[in-house]
Amino acid sequence: MTSTPTDRPESMPDEASASLCQMRAKREQILQGAEKVFLASGYEGASMSQIAREAGVSKGTLYNHFDGKASLFSAFFEERSKTKLAAIEAISREDGPDVHSSLRRLTETAIKMMLHSTSMDLYRIIVGEAGKFPNLADAFWRYGFGRTLNNLSDWLRRRSDAGELQIEDPDFAAEQLMILCQARIVHRRRLMLPVDDSPEAISRLANITADSFMKIYGPHHQ
Amino acid sequence: MTSTPTDRPESMPDEASASLCQMRAKREQILQGAEKVFLASGYEGASMSQIAREAGVSKGTLYNHFDGKASLFSAFFEERSKTKLAAIEAISREDGPDVHSSLRRLTETAIKMMLHSTSMDLYRIIVGEAGKFPNLADAFWRYGFGRTLNNLSDWLRRRSDAGELQIEDPDFAAEQLMILCQARIVHRRRLMLPVDDSPEAISRLANITADSFMKIYGPHHQ
Amino acid sequence: MTSTPTDRPESMPDEASASLCQMRAKREQILQGAEKVFLASGYEGASMSQIAREAGVSKGTLYNHFDGKASLFSAFFEERSKTKLAAIEAISREDGPDVHSSLRRLTETAIKMMLHSTSMDLYRIIVGEAGKFPNLADAFWRYGFGRTLNNLSDWLRRRSDAGELQIEDPDFAAEQLMILCQARIVHRRRLMLPVDDSPEAISRLANITADSFMKIYGPHHQ
Amino acid sequence: MTSTPTDRPESMPDEASASLCQMRAKREQILQGAEKVFLASGYEGASMSQIAREAGVSKGTLYNHFDGKASLFSAFFEERSKTKLAAIEAISREDGPDVHSSLRRLTETAIKMMLHSTSMDLYRIIVGEAGKFPNLADAFWRYGFGRTLNNLSDWLRRRSDAGELQIEDPDFAAEQLMILCQARIVHRRRLMLPVDDSPEAISRLANITADSFMKIYGPHHQ
DNA sequence: TATGAATGAGGCTTCATTCAT
């Protein structure tokens, strides 16, 4: 931001920067191969050869960039959690007057998000491998669920402060909302059970869920 | 030919029954080894040698009783789903006059159930391997979650019919109740995240959850 | 032949003879299973379990009747060489006046004999396993090829003595005749090469072969 | 970029060619181990460990060079059929005036050829495994017997055209000659039967065989 | 730094054989 336009003039970009670029590129290339294979086969089921083939590099290169299979797996998982996990970010847009319809939009977004294939796959991976890679779940939570919960919690607090909702513990309320969104579809999908996930079904579920949430935290009619 | 009509009426003490007994015993022995190893290492991570060692039988014996690794895994998973998955069964005991306190007991039971180590481990396994063993998730659901949902749904319908609750879709309500129970503790535990699962924390969560459910489906104050 | 009808009256046929019969029957049953499997898969390729299954007996029974796999294989091979290997036996029928047409019948018989599936399979087995079971080839020769050669040699000697053929070494001549019969069809079939083995092709080959033999050993036209 | 137009004109001494050389060497090394073991034990009897040990490489290396046991076996067999199977090639040297003595030389060469240990071993292998590897017999025929037959057939046709022999079907005559050479010694040796294969015995047999052939196809004394 | 051949441990499975019933 505050850097002058002539940052790093013409002195050293010859090799160092070029090779750095290439390194980064190769690394990303490898991570893409790793993503494909790990998501498809899990940690134990994946093989370094397969990853190398998928990434279009040699097996040796894998070991030039990462310490080994476990290391590559961790890198892949954290990297992808960071970049590919969706979170409800644009929540401030929902600061309009109608809480109820905002909630309906939010629940629908949340359900779709959790059904998204990458989220699903990462969830399955992390639940399956959490025993072997306990630290990864943290990244998964931080970049995925946790981020959404924070945003949601802030929003709920604001609306509660505004009197539109009656929430004592916004953190917990956010978590309740998110978990309610998992009923019926998301929960079953994680087990690969057959389920109707048509847009209509999702929309219907989102509405009921928002309604339920309003019943819990909506302003009491008295 | 000359046997009386009451030939061995209640049993068959021959060798057949003895050897059958032994077979069953060995099978169970193997399943116990399999359980230990599969729960600890997952499907791919487990090795037949390890299982044989843990079960105290030779590697060959594994193949006398099961067709192979996948078959043993399926048998272990279905068997354990059937026998070890808890479900809320004794729900009719809760047919007392006070719905709210019944619900509190139910939520607490449900949370404890889902936190139980076997349920947890089976959940982690099945989520991780559902892609490779799609039929197993079905067993997991049928013997675990599904059974509880059915029982709960019946109970809710009865109380709704009795006017103590106002529920249109008891199946869905049951699912909402169960999923609400997973907020905060169960959900985090599945990812091996640190969480306060002390009895007090559980009790508190159970109460809040029951309260929330009552807000959704309780009789409207008029 | 000279036995009275009351041979072995009623004294001992109870168990001993009955059990002896059963033993023989089981043995034969096993040998049939062994034949099927060994012919299909060779010695190393066959498994005792497979043989037991095919024979309809338990694996243990195999070891009650034979010392082990090698022993069973030897027994099967010798037994089948003895009973199933065809040899040109009814050669004296060919003592009619016309040597040439007798020869044509003989060559056709010989070719068909060597093409017969059991002969073929036994030949393939013994050539493949001769290194491991050197003694078996002897049985194969004695009951198969050798027997035919002897018969043929005798016949040739007789016709030579009768002046119809001019043969100095009937043993060798017999061998030449038999080996000439293997040209074109038999030889190729042993290698599983595609070949026309229709009755017409066989008949044609038999004729040419007989003609060739007559050219070698027929009475010189003077 | 700055390379002269005569950049590496006749070879490519880079790493590529060096590593290619090494690959070929290792491959040959493996094939030698395979040859030793397969010839001694047959396909099923051979073990990959044994081959690796005999070849002086690790078991894994076998699989870097060949797809598996069957693949290695095929490669070994075709390779050895191509390079080690003898065929009567220098047959045109026999275009001298004396057909009979040429034939005697040919028969002796043929008998020795077929008795040669590699031919024998390959024959035994292919007859034993032709059921499992049908395509290999083809290679065996093409590089061994078939090649000789072709050469011989051409030669016979020439001598027949020259009026020295009277042959209508040179292909078949060639096959008869070759098969006649297998009487007595070759045929028995394939079954590992004891046989006198001294040079004198071979020479005697060769002469008789040539004589017999001349009786069939020699110019008719009129 | 990129390559990919080499390694050898270890995985799943089959097999001949034994032995208690």
Add this chain to the structure above:
DNA sequence: AATGAATGAAGCCTCATTCAT
């Protein structure tokens, strides 16, 4: 004598990793 469960050695193959080029 018949059974078939148990055994453990051995078979084929794959894998993560190393290292010379």
